[in-house]
Amino acid sequence: MNNRRRQTRLLLLSAAIVMAPLTSAQAQGVDAALERFKVLFEDQGISINWKNARISGDDAVLEDVTLATAEDEFGVSNISFEDIVDDPEGYRVASISMDDISVDGEENFSLSVRGIGMNDILLPNDNVRDNYGGFIFYERAHIDDIRVYNGDTEVVALTDSSVTVTPASPGSPMTYRGLVDHFSLDLSMAEGSEQWPIIEALGYQRMTGKIESSGTWDPENGQLELTANNFTVDNAGTLGFSFNLGGYTRELVASLREIQKTFAENPEGDNSAQGLAMLGLMQQMSFKQAELSFADDSLTGKVLELVAQMQGMSKSDVVAIAKGAVPFAVAQLGSSDFTTAATRAVSTFLDDPKNIRITAKPANEVPFALIMAEGMSTPQGLIKTLNVTATAND
Incomplete structure (x- = not known):
């Protein structure tokens, strides 16, 4: 019996000795992942600190967390990490969640945020981070509820x-x-x-x-x-915007990150050099297409009725006046083709409000450098350069 007990104790001791380095390695890996999390935030100009990191296996809870920029600081209670694993590209995390936030602001305003979390996260290494936009990458993020109160x-x-x-x-x-x-x-x-x-x-x-x-x-x-x-x-409508740009490369992402970091470190200082650098980087990009649209859901009719009531006119009179004003207003842009297209589009839309859109789609992509130069010298020429047109109810 005594031999069995000794053998059992020896077995348990042996297991503890074998598992100890593994447990230590897990903790070190989690610590390294948390440090990477901190560094990635700091590169965005946000300092993140915590009073304690409670680590259990591959999970961790950061307790009493504080987020700070050069101008503001606030606490966010705890941040929880589940299933942290090492990966050739960095550290993978199954989920990161944050305790609910409640902040009292100035002039009787307050903010509450609930249900903050991310899933399938990568904390990327420096050599691959710009493949993922330069920051923490996640496959899903969610916030259940954001509310702002005045009293x-x-x-x-x-x-x-x-x-x-x-x-x-x-x-x-x-x-x-x-x-x-x-x-x-x-x-x-x-x-x-x-x-x-x-x-x-x-x-x-x-x-x-x-x-x-x-x-x-x-x-x-x-x-x-x-x-x-x-x-x-x-019961109003949908305002839509879209664009297509070229030149937003990994190298540009890396350069923008460095400029952003410099801005964040000294927001009140002289950042004219960084501003010029930003303009220089933008010139590496090119313009392919953009569109601004509005799909009506009764707003146009309500506005026309209200204007008619305020002016003591009929709705049809208001529509006629608006149609007549459009050519003179748009002609200031210096493009007869766009004036014709815009006048036709507005007239069609006012007669039967469904949708209206302004589209810029040049035959070939236009470098931002050319757009900026023309915008400063002959801005009216941009209408032709970008091939801007207007349509309605299409």
């Missing part, structure tokens, strides 16, 4: 915000999709102002809607495309 009044609310990203692979760009499933904006704070009667007449005392965004980036050829960025207000 007891909820001024702004955003719920179910998320971003999903797929990493770039040979022959395929990085893609992303962002969504704010629901937002609300209380405009009652404007009550008593000159704008309030208009807000009230249009019925937008409290606006609701959603925000959708999507795009791609190819680190191999530097093509950056915002395929959609749509801001929808219920």
